[in-house]
Amino acid sequence: MTVPGRAILSDGVHEAVTSLIMDGHIAPASRVNMDQLARALQVSATPLREAMARLESEGLVTKERLRGYTTTPLLTRKEFDDLYEFRLLVEPALAAAAARNADAADRRELAAELECCPDSPGGADYATYRALFEHDVRLHDLVARIAGNEAARRSLQRLHPHVHAFRRHAGNRSGDRTRAEHSTLVAALSRGDPDAAAAAMRSHLRTARRRLPVFAD
The missing domain is CATH 1.20.120.530 (GntR ligand-binding domain-like)
Structure with missing residues (x-):
């Protein structure tokens, strides 16, 4: 079961990464360096993985086997x-x-x-x-x-x-x-x-x- 503190942390990481994508700090159609992103946000791998899974379900990133996450390109x-x-x-x-x-x-x-x-x-x-x-x-x-x-x-x-x-x-x-x-x-x-x-x-x-x-x- 997810404890409240964990949920708050996961939500915060999700919002932070969403902002980075929306503002173009993580460029469209670019690979997401998970280690670098975790260091920049000062979070552990677990809430970051949870945030990325949510972003994948929302269509803002895609995940490929052995390659990790990539931001989706802007719409033509x-x-x-x-x-x-x-x-x-x-x-x-x-x-x-x-x-x-x-x-x-x-x-x-x-x-x-x-x-x-x-x-x-x-x-x-x-x-x-x-x-x-x-x-x-x-x-x-x-x-x-x-x-x-x-x-x-x-x-x-x-x-x-x-x-x-x-x-x-x-x-x-x-x-x-x-x-x-x-x-x-x-x-x-x-x-x-x-x-x-x-x-x-x-x-x-x-x-x-x-x-x-x-x-x-």
Whole structure:
């Protein structure tokens, strides 16, 4: 059984390595030197291995036999577009289902999560971007959970780190607009309006993609 202190240490190491990857201090598509990383973070091998296993499940690193861990490459524009096409196919349908399924407790949870949306990040590192990133992941995951489709939920959980890693390197800063779009979505979900919820999700995904500076067209 994992003791609380061990869990806290493992979570801290996970966050530290995530920040190093997101900020490019560990370059995309590069091999991770575990000994060097453990020394830099001043941790033992065990919590670092646990953190790397979590990052592998999230899709930020891959592990090869006899070679160890390598960070995943940044998404190409084609890969990014494909992921957004997938999300546009799946997430509006999940939003519609969530609007039909949401009960009073779900509506309270949606409202509480909306309150957590931060202002636009002011810094250029992952530490300042993290709160917006985590809010966005939680809200989209909450919609999928309320919809009741666990297969779709698991698929989307693996997409978020990739999408947000791309956003970090593309320089997206959109907390205020994200809050407004999420507010429209939550309002439709709370009214129990499937069509409006699907439309709000679709609009949010499309405008979020267009906000990326490298894709402005």
